[in-house]
Amino acid sequence: xxxxxxxxxVPDTAAAMTVEDGVISWGDAxxxxxxxxxxxxxxxxxxxxxxxxxxxxxxxxxxxxxxAIKHALAMxxxxxxxxxxxxxxxxxxxxxxxxxxxxxxxxxxxxxxLFGQQSVDTDTGLLPSQVARVLGWPSLTLVSxxxxxxxxxxxxxxxxxxxxxxxxxxxxxxxxxxxxxDYAEPRYPSFMGIRKASKAEYPIWxxxxxxxxxxxxxxxxxxxxxxxxxxxxxxxxxGDTPEEMAQNLVDKLIAEKVL
Amino acid sequence: xxxKILAYIDHFQGKEQPSSWEGLGLASAIAGDSGGxxxxxxxxDGVGNLAExxxxxxxxxxxxxxxxxxxxxxPEPLADAVKQAAESFQPDLILFPSTTRGRSLAGMAAIDLxxxxxxxxxxxxxxxxxxxxxxxIYAGKLLxxxxxxxxxxxxxxxTRAFDKPEPDSGRSGEVTKLDVSLDGGxxxxxxxxxxxxxxxVSLSDASVIVSxxxxxxxxxxxxxxxxxxxxxxxxxKAEQGFALVKELADVLGAAVGxxxxxxxxxxxxxxxxxxxxxxxxxxxxxVACGISGAIQHLAGMRSSKVIVAINKDADxxxxxxxxxxxxxxxxxxxxxxxxxxxxxxxx
Numbered sequence: 001x002x003x004x005x006x007x008x009x010v011p012d013t014a015a016a017m018t019v020e021d022g023v024i025s026w027g028d029a030x031x032x033x034x035x036x037x038x039x040x041x042x043x044x045x046x047x048x049x050x051x052x053x054x055x056x057x058x059x060x061x062x063x064x065x066x067x068a069i070k071h072a073l074a075m076x077x078x079x080x081x082x083x084x085x086x087x088x089x090x091x092x093x094x095x096x097x098x099x100x101x102x103x104x105x106x107x108x109x110x111x112x113x114l115f116g117q118q119s120v121d122t123d124t125g126l127l128p129s130q131v132a133r134v135l136g137w138p139s140l141t142l143v144s145x146x147x148x149x150x151x152x153x154x155x156x157x158x159x160x161x162x163x164x165x166x167x168x169x170x171x172x173x174x175x176x177x178x179x180x181x182d183y184a185e186p187r188y189p190s191f192m193g194i195r196k197a198s199k200a201e202y203p204i205w206x207x208x209x210x211x212x213x214x215x216x217x218x219x220x221x222x223x224x225x226x227x228x229x230x231x232x233x234x235x236x237x238x239g240d241t242p243e244e245m246a247q248n249l250v251d252k253l254i255a256e257k258v259l
Numbered sequence: 260x261x262x263k264i265l266a267y268i269d270h271f272q273g274k275e276q277p278s279s280w281e282g283l284g285l286a287s288a289i290a291g292d293s294g295g296x297x298x299x300x301x302x303x304d305g306v307g308n309l310a311e312x313x314x315x316x317x318x319x320x321x322x323x324x325x326x327x328x329x330x331x332x333x334p335e336p337l338a339d340a341v342k343q344a345a346e347s348f349q350p351d352l353i354l355f356p357s358t359t360r361g362r363s364l365a366g367m368a369a370i371d372l373x374x375x376x377x378x379x380x381x382x383x384x385x386x387x388x389x390x391x392x393x394x395x396i397y398a399g400k401l402l403x404x405x406x407x408x409x410x411x412x413x414x415x416x417x418t419r420a421f422d423k424p425e426p427d428s429g430r431s432g433e434v435t436k437l438d439v440s441l442d443g444g445x446x447x448x449x450x451x452x453x454x455x456x457x458x459x460v461s462l463s464d465a466s467v468i469v470s471x472x473x474x475x476x477x478x479x480x481x482x483x484x485x486x487x488x489x490x491x492x493x494x495x496k497a498e499q500g501f502a503l504v505k506e507l508a509d510v511l512g513a514a515v516g517x518x519x520x521x522x523x524x525x526x527x528x529x530x531x532x533x534x535x536x537x538x539x540x541x542x543x544x545x546v547a548c549g550i551s552g553a554i555q556h557l558a559g560m561r562s563s564k565v566i567v568a569i570n571k572d573a574d575x576x577x578x579x580x581x582x583x584x585x586x587x588x589x590x591x592x593x594x595x596x597x598x599x600x601x602x603x604x605x606x
Binding site for chain 2: 016130138141159163168169175222224234245
């Protein structure tokens with residue numbers, strides 16, 4: 001089966017984010033593949049190992065944002081496509097989903113499109129549902145388990161997670177799936193994989209290559225800011241015994257009216 | 260200008276997600292200020308009771324589609340119904356709770372209605388007729404103000420960010436049956452089974468959270484059974500530690516949270532994880548037990564009103580964010596703490 005896995009480059013989650021002159025900065029933090037996307041790549045690789053086929057990593061981003069694609073290739077993805085165009089600066093999620101959908105159609109013949117559950121920068125988690133909607137394919141978000149997959153029959157059964165538990169869903173293919181962290185621990189790229197990825201060549205498609213105009217973006221972010229640092233006065237509580245420490249805490253919580 | 264607001268009522272098998280009422284409260288506040296109309300959108304199978312409740316919680320009108328095709332969560336037919344409701348009511352603003360279902364449907368509605376969507380909104384402000392929506396990004400390390408240039412504007416709001424209105428059973432409102440044309444045969448998915456989680460307080464809705472970190476496995480006075488290998492012994496010890504966390508949580512009516520370190524070590528399932536790659540929470544009281552306070556964890560909980568940290572390491576970063584700190588062994592402190600809180604609450 002043919003699987004496209006969408007990946008994104010983000011700053012390391014350990015980065016302390018700041019705003020300098022109205023612009024987001026992650027200092028000298030490393031740029032990495034969005035950690036959620038690693039689960040999607042892992043799932044894609046396991047599915048083709050089982051079913052045969054190939055995995056294409058697809059990344060929408062600024063030119064030079066190569067970390068996500070390189071990591072996916074190093075993990076074992078067969079090929080990659082980057083979509084990049086200056087006209088996409090400031091795209092909202094609706095515009096991004098239309099561009100990704102166009103790229104998925106240009107790659108063609110996908111049975112499954114996989115996403116991580118969200119990105120750790122904007123945290124919206126919207127693209128899987130939106131790309132599915134644009135394509136007119138079923139959207140299966142927050143999947144923790146593939147119960148059965150048959151590319152030949154065009155069928156899939158997955159376990160989706162929800163606040164209240166899970167639901168097992170049957171769906172036809174092609175479909176869009178977002179994969180959660182419960183799926184399985186993603187593999188580390190092998191030394192050979194990293195070498196292969198560093199030498200890999202892949203196309204960079206512009207909007208003209210996709211045959212579309214820049215889609216309309218309605219949502220913009222005129223302002224980003226650092227949250228107000230609350231003045232927290234930390235009171236360290238002590239006691240000669242754990243009982244005394246516990247009592248001191250209870251007294252404080254009652255005085256603070258949180259109990 | 261008068262505003263028409265449509266608030267989506269999220270539910271699981273006819274039982275509402277409590278945050279849905281927060282959206283209705285927001286909808287009626289905005290509609291009331293502008294002399295407009297707050298409508299609720301109730302979609303499902305056998306959900307007439309929710310339509311009635313929506314009126315009590317402030318809806319002037321309820322759009323109701325009660326249809327077997329809308330049973331369980333299948334986004335496609337539900338999104339079709341949202342679209343038809345929006346075309347019929349012509350709202351200026353559609354509100355969804357930031358739940359799994361609310362988020363999916365909001366995203367799809369933005370595609371269907373050719374507009375934009377702003378998610379996880381924690382505050383709304385107005386500049387003339389324009390909404391300015393504030394939302395956390397990078398798991399709350401930063402905030403962004405968003406504007407949307409097209410209508411209807413679509414917003415998902417973070418649970419507990421807006422006040423829940425008091426229900427008034429004396430209120431009356433009009434229930435409009437949505438005449439949706441849905442083709443069940445065309446839906447590409449079917450629900451095979453539903454696995455309900457055991458009852459427990461969910462992290463997103465909780466007003467109190469008790470969380471455990473790596474420290475849960477580090478009880479100095481506990482020996483794991485001799486037949487376990489190192490990893491199994493570690494997990495066994497962690498389970499004993501989390502049992503103490505859970506006992507305190509039960510007494511407080513709290514949800515149980517965990518750090519990524521505890522989840523990655525296999526001490527507790529992922530759905531308890533608080534932080535940048537877990538849930539972002541903002542309870543009234545957050546008790547961190549044996550959690551050092553990595554930046555990813557802090558991002559997910561530092562907006563809690565009162566943070567209590569219990570940690571053996573006096574230099575743990577968590578103490579910088581805590582209102583109250585106890586330097587000591589959580590395994591020794593939690594049992595008497597649980598007892599004393601239990602005694603206080605029952606007095």
